[in-house]
Amino acid sequence: MIATELGTAFRSDEALLLDAALETMPYGFCVWSPDFRLVMWNRNYCSLYGFPPDRITLGMPLDAVVRLSIELGNHPGLSAEAFLTAYKKELLDNRGGARAKSQERASGGRVIETGHVFAPGLGWVVTHEDVTEEIATSELVQRRKRELERQNMRLDAAVNNISQGLSMFDAMGRLVISNQPFQRIYELPETLLAPGTTFDAIMAYLFAQGMNPGTAPDAYLRWRRTMIANGEFGKTVHEFRNRTIMVQHHPTRDGGWVTTHEDITEQRQQEARIRHLARHDALTELPNRIQFLEEMAAIEPLIERGEKAAVLCVDLDHFKLINDTLGHAVGDALLKQASARLWGTTRENDVLARIGGDEFTLLIRPIERPSDAAAVADRIVKAMAMPFSIEGNLVSIGASVGIALAPDDGSDADTLMKNADLALYKAKSEGRSTFHFFEPGMDAAIQKRRTIETGLRTALEDKSFRLAFQPLFGLRENRITGFEALLRWHHPERGEISPGEFIPAAEETGLIVPIGDWVLREACKVAAGWPGRQRVAVNLSPVQFKNPQLYETVQQALADSGLSPSRLELEITESLLLIDNDSNARTLHRLRALGVRVSMDDFGTGYSSLSYLRSFPFDRIKIDRSFMRDLESRPDSRAIIRAVIGLGRSLGMQVTAEGVETREQLDAMREDGMTEIQGFLISAAVPPEAIAGLLARDPLASAR
Structure with a gap:
């Protein structure tokens, strides 16, 4: 069978080599696949x-070939079914790798000797030789058999290894035969591919060209x-x-x-890549x-x-x-x-790994003292x-x-990572962007x-949150102009829990979204029932x-409560503006x-920047209570307050001072032109039912 008839079964260069071998054979040749379909043949077979x-x-099935052969006068005295059954049994009984021979009669009284051997992955390789004349001459028969066996040995090797570089x-x-992949892999000159070239000559050339077998x-x-x-x-691999x-x-x-000879470069690279990915993070390429x-x-x-x-x-x-x-x-x-x-x-010998999400671990060794680890942690905090x-x-x-030290905080991986994680939890609970060493007893704090966190979910389901309202006092109006809604939570076991303790937990777990929705609805409903326009x-x-x-x-x-939109004020912090996000800006507008x-x-804390005031036309700026606390001890605090008041006036924004607790602070704010104050001087946060009484009296009467 010529190479073009093989379709995609072989590459063109391999097909040429195989065609040459098949068509020069002095006998018929064919190959039957394991499911008895014709894979290849030569002209002598036909x-x-x-x-x-x-x-x-x-791909022609065996039974179709047998029927055609019977039709042409071959196998006289036998039906197609009988011959097919006997021939299939003969092939199936010979799958051990040995060569089996038999004779059959063809048209014209000719005797055809067939020999077949089973090649795993290929099928039965069958030779057909007209031995009509040779049967009478024993010596000729023997010579033809020896030639047939030598041809079969070469053919078997070529068929079973044709897809790779091959040399025999x-x-x-001495070189008997080679194929083009063999030449291509080693870029061998034509002079070394001629039959008869010695194995030593080829190896000498390969070593001279840089072949490295690892020895x-x-x-x-x-x-x-x-x-x-x-x-x-x-x-071997070289x-x-x-x-x-x-x-x-x-x-x-x-x-x-x-x-x-098989080029496995890409395979080895892929294996190395798989090994790398098994132990490294695909996104950052850090160890996992x-x-x-x-x-x-x-x-x-x-x-x-x-x-x-x-x-x-x-x-x-x-993150x-x-x-x-x-x-x-x-x-x-x-x-x-x-x-x-x-x-x-990190240092040269340190090991940095990403272990998931936004979590990383760092192994520092060796160190002499805890301050070595603290120095690295401090560099991390400042860099980030x-x-x-x-x-x-x-x-x-x-x-x-979070930092855990070995051997003081543990000597095995599990203990050290657990304790470092506890220290990290402590650092986050203390306000983030800091580092903390592990300390005994942290387990209790984490618990x-x-x-x-568990109680927050229960409180949300049981509706056990409540609101308190702290008044906002207008210095021009000299009366309460509004209230800030503050969330309160009474835990059934721990009692009152500070918002500074449970709000961060709610934000980290995402529960702040449904909790915040409840606060908004409840605050609007309560405010709608106030006697004034606060x-x-x-x-x-x-x-x-x-x-x-x-x-x-x-x-x-707003719709459910009937509250006018102008009576609702939404307070956001600068952390939202750290993200220059179009979606957030669109929502605010x-x-x-x-x-x-x-x-x-809380203006004046964190990353306060005048650019934030340009990013959105705020109605009000609330100055953080820390400036009021330092009003008497730090002259620059009042200077900053005055600057913010002036800035607000220039931008058309009202300014509220948080944390006003003394008459002196009140007088200073009046003198500086503050729009509004908030603090214990006016009132602590009160429950909804106390608001009417608070509005009915002068909240500054006790401060005079």
Whole structure:
């Protein structure tokens, strides 16, 4: 069968080599697949049985060929069914690799001798020879058989290894045949591909061209010659011109051998990549948890012998907010930049790993004293405090770090990572963007925090939250002009829990969204029943802006309560503006267009910047209580307050001072032109039922 008839079964160069071998054979040849379909044949096969070339096709089933053969007068005295049954049984009984022979009668009284051998993965390789004349001559028959066996040996080797580079040598070490992949892999000159070229000549050329078998050339050649002498199978891998080649040595029955050569460079690279990915984070290319734990396990014997080390757990502050509001693409880019910064804070022998989400771990070894670990942690906190530029967004996050020291805080990986994680939890609970060493007893603190998180869910289901309202006093009006709604929670076991303790937990768990929705609805409902036109101020967490239905939630709360939008003031903090997010800006503008007021709370803390006041036309600025607390001890506090009042006046924004507790502070604020004050001087937060009484009296009477 010619190469074009093989279709895609073989490559063109292989087909040419095979065609040449098939068409020069002095006998008929064919191959039957394991499911009895014709795989290949030559012209002599068709001639012996009188098959018209156009009647024999690739994939033709055996039964169809048998019926055609009977039709042409072959196998006289037998039906197609009888011959087919006997022939299939003969083939199926010979699958052990041995060569079986039989004779059959063809048209014209001719005798055809067939020989077949089963080749795994290919099928039965069958030869057909007209031995009509040779039967009478025993010597001629024997000679033809020997020639047939030698041809079969060469054919078997070519068929079974044709898909790779192939070279065949005789018992004297002379090249018998090779294929084009063999030449291509080693870029061999034509002079070394001629039959009769010695094995030694080819190997000398390969070594001269840089072949590296991983051992000395003499040692490699001794190994090959030992295999040849012993008739053994062998396999080896060597490097040749930056490629990795696998060579398999197959002895033949006549004392020669066949070698197959396969370029496995890409396979090895892929295997190396798979091994790398199994132990590294695909996004940042940092070691992952598996690799980190292996590194930790490796130093445990060193710790037991007295070496000091430190494990740091690092968590990116506010990453979840960034990821949810700006999208995962920005989140991924942020993680890459953050990983590079973290790596830049480490020492040469330190191991930095990403163990999931925005969590990283760092193994520092060796260290001499705790301050070595503290220095690294401090570098991490400072490095992560600098803003990131991500796809046109200026993003600020920060990092919290927990530190566990070995051997003081543990000598095995599990204990050290657990204690570093507890220290991280402590750092986050203390305000984030800091580091903390592990201390005994932290387990109890963590359990306390988890109790709060569980209690928040229960309180939300049981509706056990309540609101208190602290008055806002207008200095021009000399009366209460509004109230700030403050959330209160009485825990059934722990009693009153400070908002500073449970609000961060609610934000981290995402419960602040449904809790905030309840606060908004409840505050609007209460304010709608006040006797005057006082406004109600409600705090919004940055986490609530992740809710795409925030605008609709505000709109529905106003509709359900009947409260005028102008009486609702929403307070946001600067942390929301750290994210230059179009979606947040659109939501704020939609809320203001609804008639709702928007104020900036706690101005003067964190990353306070005048650019924030330009990013959105706020109705009010609320100066953080810390300035009022330092009013008498720090002259610059009052100077800053005056500057903010002037700034607010210039921008058309009202200004509220938080934390006013003394008459002197009140007088100072009046003198400086403050719009409004809030603090214990006027009143602490009161329950809804006390508001009417508070409005009916002069809240400054007791302060005079």
